[in-house]
Amino acid sequence: MTSFSTLLYKELLRFWKVSVQTVAAPVLTALLYLVVFAQALEDRVRVFDGIAYADFLVPGLVMMSVLQNAFANSSSSLVQSKITGNIVFILLAPITYLEFFGAYVLASVVRGLAVGAGVLAVSVWFVELRLQAPLWALAFALLGAALLGALGLVAGILSDKIDQMAAFQNFVIMPLTFLSGVFYSIRSLPELWQTLSHANPFFYMIDGFRYGFFGVSDFAPAASLAVVGASLIAVSWITLMLLRSGYKLRH
Amino acid sequence: MRACSRYRQRLEDSGRRLKAIEVTNVEKRYGALQALDGVSLAVEKGEFFGLLGPNGAGKTTLINVIAGLVRADAGSASVMGADVSADYRRARRMLGVVPQELVFDPFFTVRETLQLQSGYFGIRANDAWIDEVMVHLDLTAKADVNMRALSGGMKRRVLVAQALVHKPPVIVLDEPTAGVDVELRQGLWQFVRRLNRDGHTIVLTTHYLEEAELHCSRIAMLKAGRIAALDSTRNLLGTFSGLELRLRVDRESLPEPFPGHIVSSDRSFFVVKLQDYRELEDALARLREAGVGIHEMELQPPDLEEVFMRLTGRGAGA
Secondary structure, three states, rough: HHHHHHHHHHHHHHHHHHHHHHHHHHHHHHHHHHOOOOHHOOOOOOOOOOOHHHHHHHHHHHHHHHHHHHHHHHHHHHHHHHHHHHHHHOOOOOOHHHHHHHHHHHHHHHHHHHHHHHHHHHHOOOOOOOOOOOOHHHHHHHEEEEEEEHHHHHHHHHHHHHHHHHHHHHHHHHHHHHHHOOOHHHHHHOHHHHHOOOHHHHHHHHHHHHHHHHHHOOOOOOHHHHHHHHHHHHHHHHHHHHHOOOOOOOO | HHHHHHHHHHHHOOOOOOOOOEEEEEEEEEEEEEEEEEHHHHHHOEEEEEEOOOOOHHHHHHHHHHHOOOOOOOOEEEEOOEEEEOOOHHHHHOOEOOOOEEEEEEEEEEHHHHHHHHHOOOOOOOOOHHHHHHHOOOHHHHHHOEHHHOOOHHHHHHHHHHHOOOOOOOEEEEEEOOOOOOHHHHHHHOOOOHHHHOOEEEEEEEEHHHHHHHHHOEEEEEEEEEEEEEHHHHHHHHHHHEEEEEEEEEEOOOOOOOEEEEEEEEEEEEEEEEHHHHHHHHHHHHHHHOOEEEEEEEEEOOOOHHHHHHHOOOOOOO
């Protein structure tokens, strides 16, 4: 237990020591999206009935920040440790693969939620927040962050270089988050793109999270939660198998 | 009563059989490279053991197998009786490894690094021992300095301290003095010898043969993933090497027959190869007997370097 809590503490301390870069910077980025998109698209994009575009946009941006930062935390921590070689200190210790997994994923969840809370806090200056079903929002934020934290571990295990990890981030995570309905309701899309959006697991996370705010969503929240939960279990299982085999960690 | 003493005898026997490190037929292949090709060796408890060999001989791979950083393709390894894969948690608690590379986590100070490392090994309040280790390694003044700001030598000391936070009975030092200045090297050896006197088993890999010669009681030499020699340092030196006697005398020939083998002579200067110190005594007696006066005399003691060169086939005379 001490091994696990120490590794968790180390992962938290790692991002907290550079919180300007790991928390403040992503909050600013989200704020810029909010200001620019809300201004430019306010009258052009039609979303849910009776909900202003800026109001609609905020939960999407919050969740996008949660997901991207959860992913960034575990993936960059692991890749940096592999490149600098200090991963050896963890590999030499009597830490089980479950403890390893738990510590990295939980730290990712904390970072994701910290950034998400930051984005939410600054949005209050621009929009009036409604939280119709906060527990739904929290459930989606937790599961989504855990899923991305686990995906970050997979990317970290597979990558030997920073640019491989960056490719994973830029060519997989970014497109999936951008095309998940952060900036629009998928009902406004042509039918083909609506269908494709349903194959994107990020869509369910964003849509379900948004339900927590407005009590309205494109997809039934319970079904979305089931999709996210199933994805989390599948990705966690893959990650645990990789960790147990020592793939690309214990050569 | 008899049963009791028999039981005690058996306990002692099993205690004696329990090796600090035991490696059995370990094989490891990286693509076309057979890094370890059936290596077996045992390190007794309390030994100061040397693992020598040229670059690429498999020293670090072998250490990494013992540390669980590398998974062997075949064979087994154990630390204090704990198998490194089946019982990896116990095996890792028994082992402290000082890695060869100068690695560190740039996010933390020296003290944080050591506290974290203690925690990884399941030890909470460890500050008394951490302070003691820092004193011995001269790190106290740097305790709250970020790792990034330390010199290479200081980083090396922190690596040693990290390997010791959980008081492991077996300590492995992989090239601990590579790129380390003389002063630190001496301090480090003093500390490691103290640990050895206190009962820790030490395993050392090094390129500096004089270090192995000075500290290790037993040595394994690796060559191309195999053990080329495994014996006490004294036996290795005795088997493969001898003394070299350099003499300048008051005449241009040595009395016949002269012990040993005269390698070269230049008027009154002679280089004589002797097997051991007994032959040296014979040689000196022979000179006295014949009334030969000695102007200059120099003795080259047995040298592990020579053993090493011959075994690894890199010496001129190999």
